[in-house]
Amino acid sequence: MTELLQQLINGLALGSILALIALGYTMVYGILRFINFAHGDVFMLGAFAGFYLAPKIALVLPLPSIAGALAVMIIAMAICAALGVLIERFAYRPLRQQPKLTMLITAIGVSLFLENTGQFVFGANPKKFPQLLPAYPLPQLGGLSFNSNQIVVIAVTALLMIGLRFIVLKTRMGRAMRAVSFNPEAAALMGVNTNVVISFTFALGSALAAAAGILFAMNYPSIDPLMGILPGLKAFVAAVLGGIGNLPGAALGGVIIGVTETLVSGYVSSTYRDAIAFAVLILILLVKPSGLLGKKEVDKV
Amino acid sequence: MSALLQLDKATIRFGGLTAVSELDLQVGCNELVGLIGPNGAGKTTAFNLITGVYQPTAGGIAFDGSSIVGRKPCQITARGIARTFQNIRLFSSLSVFDNVRAVFHLHLRGDVRQALWRGRAFEREEKSIADRVMELLEIFQLGRFRHEPARSLSYGDQRRLEIVRALAAQPKLLLLDEPAAGMNSTEKVELTRLIRFIREKFSIAVLLVEHDMQLVMGICERLVVLDYGLKIAEGTPEEIRQNPKVIAAYLGE
Amino acid sequence: MNLRHAKTVLLGAIALSLVASLFSRHISGYPLFVAYNIGISLIMAVSLNLINGYTGQFSLGHAGFMAVGAYSSAVITNHFGDLNVFAANAVFTFALLAGGLAAALAGLLVGVPTLRLRGDYLAIVTLGFGEIIRVILQNMEAVGGARGLSVTHGWTNLFWTFGLAAVTVYVVAALVNSTYGRGFIAVRDDEVAAEAMGINSTKYKVTAFAVGAFFAGIAGGLYAHAIQFLTPNGFGFMLSIAYVVMVILGGMGNTIGVILAAILLTLLPEGLRMLADIEHLPGIAGSRPLSWVENTRMIIYSLLLIVLMLTRPQGLFTLRRRSR
Numbered sequence: 001m002t003e004l005l006q007q008l009i010n011g012l013a014l015g016s017i018l019a020l021i022a023l024g025y026t027m028v029y030g031i032l033r034f035i036n037f038a039h040g041d042v043f044m045l046g047a048f049a050g051f052y053l054a055p056k057i058a059l060v061l062p063l064p065s066i067a068g069a070l071a072v073m074i075i076a077m078a079i080c081a082a083l084g085v086l087i088e089r090f091a092y093r094p095l096r097q098q099p100k101l102t103m104l105i106t107a108i109g110v111s112l113f114l115e116n117t118g119q120f121v122f123g124a125n126p127k128k129f130p131q132l133l134p135a136y137p138l139p140q141l142g143g144l145s146f147n148s149n150q151i152v153v154i155a156v157t158a159l160l161m162i163g164l165r166f167i168v169l170k171t172r173m174g175r176a177m178r179a180v181s182f183n184p185e186a187a188a189l190m191g192v193n194t195n196v197v198i199s200f201t202f203a204l205g206s207a208l209a210a211a212a213g214i215l216f217a218m219n220y221p222s223i224d225p226l227m228g229i230l231p232g233l234k235a236f237v238a239a240v241l242g243g244i245g246n247l248p249g250a251a252l253g254g255v256i257i258g259v260t261e262t263l264v265s266g267y268v269s270s271t272y273r274d275a276i277a278f279a280v281l282i283l284i285l286l287v288k289p290s291g292l293l294g295k296k297e298v299d300k301v
Numbered sequence: 302m303s304a305l306l307q308l309d310k311a312t313i314r315f316g317g318l319t320a321v322s323e324l325d326l327q328v329g330c331n332e333l334v335g336l337i338g339p340n341g342a343g344k345t346t347a348f349n350l351i352t353g354v355y356q357p358t359a360g361g362i363a364f365d366g367s368s369i370v371g372r373k374p375c376q377i378t379a380r381g382i383a384r385t386f387q388n389i390r391l392f393s394s395l396s397v398f399d400n401v402r403a404v405f406h407l408h409l410r411g412d413v414r415q416a417l418w419r420g421r422a423f424e425r426e427e428k429s430i431a432d433r434v435m436e437l438l439e440i441f442q443l444g445r446f447r448h449e450p451a452r453s454l455s456y457g458d459q460r461r462l463e464i465v466r467a468l469a470a471q472p473k474l475l476l477l478d479e480p481a482a483g484m485n486s487t488e489k490v491e492l493t494r495l496i497r498f499i500r501e502k503f504s505i506a507v508l509l510v511e512h513d514m515q516l517v518m519g520i521c522e523r524l525v526v527l528d529y530g531l532k533i534a535e536g537t538p539e540e541i542r543q544n545p546k547v548i549a550a551y552l553g554e
Numbered sequence: 555m556n557l558r559h560a561k562t563v564l565l566g567a568i569a570l571s572l573v574a575s576l577f578s579r580h581i582s583g584y585p586l587f588v589a590y591n592i593g594i595s596l597i598m599a600v601s602l603n604l605i606n607g608y609t610g611q612f613s614l615g616h617a618g619f620m621a622v623g624a625y626s627s628a629v630i631t632n633h634f635g636d637l638n639v640f641a642a643n644a645v646f647t648f649a650l651l652a653g654g655l656a657a658a659l660a661g662l663l664v665g666v667p668t669l670r671l672r673g674d675y676l677a678i679v680t681l682g683f684g685e686i687i688r689v690i691l692q693n694m695e696a697v698g699g700a701r702g703l704s705v706t707h708g709w710t711n712l713f714w715t716f717g718l719a720a721v722t723v724y725v726v727a728a729l730v731n732s733t734y735g736r737g738f739i740a741v742r743d744d745e746v747a748a749e750a751m752g753i754n755s756t757k758y759k760v761t762a763f764a765v766g767a768f769f770a771g772i773a774g775g776l777y778a779h780a781i782q783f784l785t786p787n788g789f790g791f792m793l794s795i796a797y798v799v800m801v802i803l804g805g806m807g808n809t810i811g812v813i814l815a816a817i818l819l820t821l822l823p824e825g826l827r828m829l830a831d832i833e834h835l836p837g838i839a840g841s842r843p844l845s846w847v848e849n850t851r852m853i854i855y856s857l858l859l860i861v862l863m864l865t866r867p868q869g870l871f872t873l874r875r876r877s878r
Binding site: 352354373374375378379383384386390391392393394395399402403404405406407409412413416417419423426427430466467469470 | 557560561725728729732733734735736737739740742743744746747748749750751752753754755761807
Binding site for chain 3: 034035091094095098100101102103104105106108109110111112113115116117119120124233236237240269271272274275277278279281282285286289
């Protein structure tokens with residue numbers, strides 16, 4: 001029983017990370033009907049940003065510490081947000097009138113570029129991510145040993161999601177985002193600057209991916225330039241599972257995939273771990289393509 | 302003679318919206334029937350039902366004696382119904398010639414293996430098809446464009462090409478969805494002549510959806526009027542012209 | 555495209571490759587590998603072009619089909635010891651065919667569920683299938699699992715490679731340039747209209763996948779018997795993307811362009827290698843950490859993709875204007 005609980009917590013932590021990445025996918029898809037293939041690599045860059053920032057921050061703030069960790073995370077999120085905006089501006093925006101396939105291919109190109117330049121610049125070998133938070137030994141509850149890092153992941157994710165919800169529901173920009181995702185032409189006619197909204201969406205999604213990268217690296221301190229590939233794909237599956245374009249769906253999808261993967265890995269076989277997400281994807285696309293919380297899109301003839 | 306196309310209380314619902322409700326519609330062999338009604342009345346939806354794009358929620362649709370409910374669009378076309386679209390849907394990257402030629406696969410007697418082996422039988426059949434394609438194109442004065450990509454044609458020519466393409470399927474019933482949309486009066490006169498010509502030369506039935514009243518009244522033998530998915534009137538153009546329900550539907554009450 | 559002399563060209567190409575093969579009996583080592591690579595890439599790119607280019611089904615899992623063919627054919631030929639020339643060629647023919655058919659079966663398994671999917675979804679799902687194949691192979695101890703599979707016989711030669719490449723080009727070109735074959739492009743251009751014109755889009759899509767996968771399987775068999783060692787990671791989606799780049803660069807649905815692109819992009823890393831004069835490494839990029847040559851090649855590829863999409867999405871070798 002305690003074993004199960006342990007696995008569930010692990011799964012929830014993993015699911016939180018996937019959820020953060022999935023939110024970025026789903027937001028961009030909601031606004032542009034486009035899958036940003038390069039999103040997983042922003043996750044990777046967030047981790048690397050943290051890696052290179054940590055020693056610099058350590059000169060000013062004590063590390064490991066909460067303040068230091070916060071500083072690293074926030075700056076890394078800012079850097080990746082800027083990067084996301086840049087990518088959109090120069091690689092995707094010129095192609096908005098082109099068929100969707102062109103954008104998809106470009107996104108693949110951006111993804112490959114980030115991964116391979118990363119390998120070139122950072123080196124292909126894994127690096128050890130520095131400790132940002134002091135490890136608090138938690139009291140053993142009935143034989144369970146908790147890692148304080150996992151609690152941090154879940155807690156920070158929850159906080160970020162609350163923040164996101166606030167932005168989307170309560171701010172002007174959030175309303176504009178929802179309007180554009182509903183009907184871009186109408187939104188533009190209503191005076192919404194779609195370009196700004198799109199840039200903001202990319203910034204937001206990239207910031208969340210960066211946060212996910214840092215949280216991930218805090219838990220699994222080995223980072224390498226290809227680390228974003230699998231989590232990126234799994235997070236995409238999570239977004240589809242929840243209903244692509246649907247924010248709570250992305251969060252739900254992330255948690256489901258994270259928990260499922262951890263449970264299967266723990267109880268059935270760890271070697272099939274990576275295939276789980278893809279099997280789920282194929283299943284959901286066959287059974288309910290609009291996802292758990294998504295709406296059906298009718299094709300007008 | 303029983304009708305070529307027979308809709309029996311055909312109904313389709315999309316969630317809460319009933320787009321077409323209990324439609325009884327007949328088209329006899331070689332008849333020229335018009336389907337009219339205000340915007341959103343369900344005319345294109347009716348077309349989509351007939352061609353198998355949508356499956357009816359209730360009711361029956363029969364063609365040439367047998368039911369076509371549940372059949373896929375490509376099967377229905379093989380049985381003898383061809384259509385054009387409201388927004389022109391040509392095969393944009395194919396040439397004018399190939400747009401028509403692609404449809405001739407319906408009449409292929411050889412199969413895929415012939416295409417690979419490329420024996421004399423294959424070459425003969427391809428030549429025969431090429432001749433028939435050119436014949437069709439020439440009838441409609443599109444022959445000189447045969448190698449042009451379909452999308453480079455003028456609007457009017459594209460509309461004509463779509464009709465030619467539909468005819469390549471050798472249908473018994475031709476569905477034309479707003480063929481006069483975007484045309485000027487000269488082109489509309491030409492279109493009227495064209496539709497009459499097609500009906501004569503190919504002895505097919507035509508079901509026409511159109512907004513241009515003059516064109517519709519001038520050419521159709523019988524009219525069916527839809528409003529909000531329901532049939533509100535049926536009769537000759539004269540009868541329909543004077544029908545108060547039809548007038549009300551169009552003027553809005 | 556006029557294919558009146560296609561069969562003559564095909565026979566000529568096969569004869570040529572036979573001659574080349576006989577002459578190359580005494581050459582060995584690296585340049586031969588590059589030649590094999592060109593032929594294999596040709597088969598992969600042209601077969602992928604049928605699925606992606608002509609039928610418009612954007613598949614990102616082509617390497618998976620190659621893997622199925624590679625492993626299947628290897629498992630068969632590994633059963634045999636030393637054989638004389640005739641027996642060896644007979645067995646090889648059988649093994650290659652079996653690999654192709656196995657891959658075609660995989661193609662059906664991928665093609666059928668993906669029928670209703672659009673561009674981006676389809677791409678991800680096919681990528682997923684490719685990954686599933688890789689993971690399955692990784693867990694199949696019977697074929698060596700993650701440690702890899704040794705291939706006993708290095709039976710690939712120039713005749714087989716370029717002969718089969720010629721056959722692939724012929725089949726795809728002959729298929730597409732017929733009244734029947736126009737249906738593929740019709741399905742790509744407008745599936746709804748194609749259906750309305752009596753074209754069974756399901757049949758065409760599934761056919762494209764099956765035929766495309768078949769030839770990928772053949773390419774896999776050739777690859778297996780050239781390099782003589784297979785690992786599941788060598789068939790990851792990086793490899794699929796390498797072939798997708800060839801199709802895009804050549805112009806989707808432009809067989810000649812794709813052939814040129816395949817040759818160009820296979821020779822590109824060789825050019826890089828010559829610049830650096832590094833010890834030769836056979837093989838195509840997989841998911842393992844890349845040497846700097848492979849690394850640079852991928853950076854160039856990715857920039858190429860981006861720049862190409864921004865400036866000339868119809869490919870380098872297509873004469874048409876920018877589409878739509």
